[in-house]
Amino acid sequence: MEPRRPPKNPPPTREPFASVADAGYERRDNLENDVARRRLSADVSRVGDGDHAAFRRVYEQTSRKLFGICVRILPDRAAAEDALQDIYVSVWKHAARFDATRASPITWLCTIARNHAIDLRRSAQRRSEHAEKIHPIVAADPPPTADAVLLEAESERDALACLDELKENQRTAIRQAFLEGLTYQELADRSAVPLGTMKSWIRRGLIEMRRCLADG
Amino acid sequence: MAEVEIPDDRDLVAAEYAIGVLDGDEWAAASARYDHDADFAAEVRRWRQRLSPLYRDVADEDVAPPLWERIAAATRPRAAPPAQRLAAWRASAVAATALAAGLAAVLVLQSVRVAPPAEPRVVTRVVAAPIAPVVFAQLLEPGGKGNVVARYDAADARLHVRASDLPKSGGTPELWVIAEGGAPKSLGLIERSGSRSLAIDPAVRPLLRAGATLAITLEDAATAPHRAPTGDILASGTIARL
Numbered sequence: 486m487e488p489r490r491p492p493k494n495p496p497p498t499r500e501p502f503a504s505v506a507d508a509g510y511e512r513r514d515n516l517e518n519d520v521a522r523r524r525l526s527a528d529v530s531r532v533g534d535g536d537h538a539a540f541r542r543v544y545e546q547t548s549r550k551l552f553g554i555c556v557r558i559l560p561d562r563a564a565a566e567d568a569l570q571d572i573y574v575s576v577w578k579h580a581a582r583f584d585a586t587r588a589s590p591i592t593w594l595c596t597i598a599r600n601h602a603i604d605l606r607r608s609a610q611r612r613s614e615h616a617e618k619i620h621p622i623v624a625a626d627p628p629p630t631a632d633a634v635l636l637e638a639e640s641e642r643d644a645l646a647c648l649d650e651l652k653e654n655q656r657t658a659i660r661q662a663f664l665e666g667l668t669y670q671e672l673a674d675r676s677a678v679p680l681g682t683m684k685s686w687i688r689r690g691l692i693e694m695r696r697c698l699a700d701g
Numbered sequence: 702m703a704e705v706e707i708p709d710d711r712d713l714v715a716a717e718y719a720i721g722v723l724d725g726d727e728w729a730a731a732s733a734r735y736d737h738d739a740d741f742a743a744e745v746r747r748w749r750q751r752l753s754p755l756y757r758d759v760a761d762e763d764v765a766p767p768l769w770e771r772i773a774a775a776t777r778p779r780a781a782p783p784a785q786r787l788a789a790w791r792a793s794a795v796a797a798t799a800l801a802a803g804l805a806a807v808l809v810l811q812s813v814r815v816a817p818p819a820e821p822r823v824v825t826r827v828v829a830a831p832i833a834p835v836v837f838a839q840l841l842e843p844g845g846k847g848n849v850v851a852r853y854d855a856a857d858a859r860l861h862v863r864a865s866d867l868p869k870s871g872g873t874p875e876l877w878v879i880a881e882g883g884a885p886k887s888l889g890l891i892e893r894s895g896s897r898s899l900a901i902d903p904a905v906r907p908l909l910r911a912g913a914t915l916a917i918t919l920e921d922a923a924t925a926p927h928r929a930p931t932g933d934i935l936a937s938g939t940i941a942r943l
Contacts, residue, residue, distance in 0.1 A: 565762075644754060667721070668722050694751070
């Protein structure tokens with residue numbers, strides 16, 4: 486399926502999912518790609534049934550990727566290792582929630598890793614600033630939602646095409662925020678622009694992406 | 702530098718939370734909202750999904766081999782994971798009491814297994830903060846505005862409770878702790894809107910631990926604390942350990 490609007494900028498070169506590339510994950514060959522995804526999906530599903538050997542295979546296939554995510558967001562490797570341990574222990578406990586019919590296994594795992602790393606980063610920042618404040622951390626399941634179908638309805642390719650259409654400064658800022666866990670203030674400091682300018686770049690970028698995705 | 706115009710778009714909060722640019726109070730507010738506002742959470746997940754192709758830009762990092770040993774030690778099947786133990790416990794409890802009612806057993810087992818959210822959250826630990834056991838819970842009023850946050854600090858055995866927007870009539874809010882499989886125990890009355898610090902009775906302290914449930918009912922203030930709740934549960938939440 487082609488994106489309906491050609492991107493203004495050529496898509497940047499993207500590093501493949503190297504840790505799962507051994508299984509052909511990111512190759513052009515759709516069949517191998519599909520086989521690898523199914524294999525990982527099946528292993529994550531087995532983890533949900535308490536299969537520890539499958540858990541080890543999932544770890545071996547994905548831990549370098551997930552560690553790459555943690556290392557970029559957290560201040561040092563020790564913190565990233567602690568986070569990675571929590572993430573896999575959580576995957577072990579909650580893998581039954583993985584639904585192979587609606588999510589890509591590697592995306593599911595990357596999302597868990599990033600969410601946790603960002604939670605840790607923000608909690609630590611917040612604690613040093615407002616030590617006395619209560620921050621609720623809820624372990625209870627969020628309420629069930631009916632959004633899953635919509636998630637897969639927008640193809641990844643459309644989202645990438647829309648991201649590539651953004652202005653360079655917008656795209657870079659959104660990318661850095663997402664992958665490095667940087668706040669508005671940190672992004673502004675890094676780019677040496679006023680906070681208001683950074684907010685403007687990102688919000689305009691998000692509005693533009695939303696419009697682009699809605700238009701298709 | 703010319704004044705920049707910052708688009709003011711409340712619908713963007715989900716996107717901002719998803720990409721992670723919020724901090725301080727804005728981040729905490731969005732994080733709490735994610736936990737109890739299903740529409741907001743769905744929108745956040747949509748944005749995360751949209752941006753997930755960016756994960757391809759992340760280079761792999763080698764992990765020190767001992768980490769797998771730590772993870773394996775924490776997950777060895779020898780001790781079944783808590784979710785499985787709980788499921789087994791519930792299954793056997795149901796089987797013992799309702800052997801003839803096959804339908805009931807099926808329903809209970811299903812309630813344990815279904816309704817998975819797409820993204821389990823890892824319970825957050827704060828990195829560099831050696832602290833006495835502290836547990837939190839957020840209690841929400843389904844369909845209402847009520848919102849209660851409770852923090853228990855084992856060091857002084859006090860439960861700090863902050864409530865907002867609990868109903869103004871129908872009784873006074875009373876807080877209960879319910880251990881897994883146990884009966885509710887009153888922790889005392891709380892404000893409808895505002896903070897209160899409750900001294901916790903030594904006998905009740907062991908119940909305030911991760912996994913237990915806190916709940917609120919509306920009761921008669923004149924006779925509180927009560928041995929058992931009479932009203933419906935107004936709000937409830939699960940305790941998490943920090």
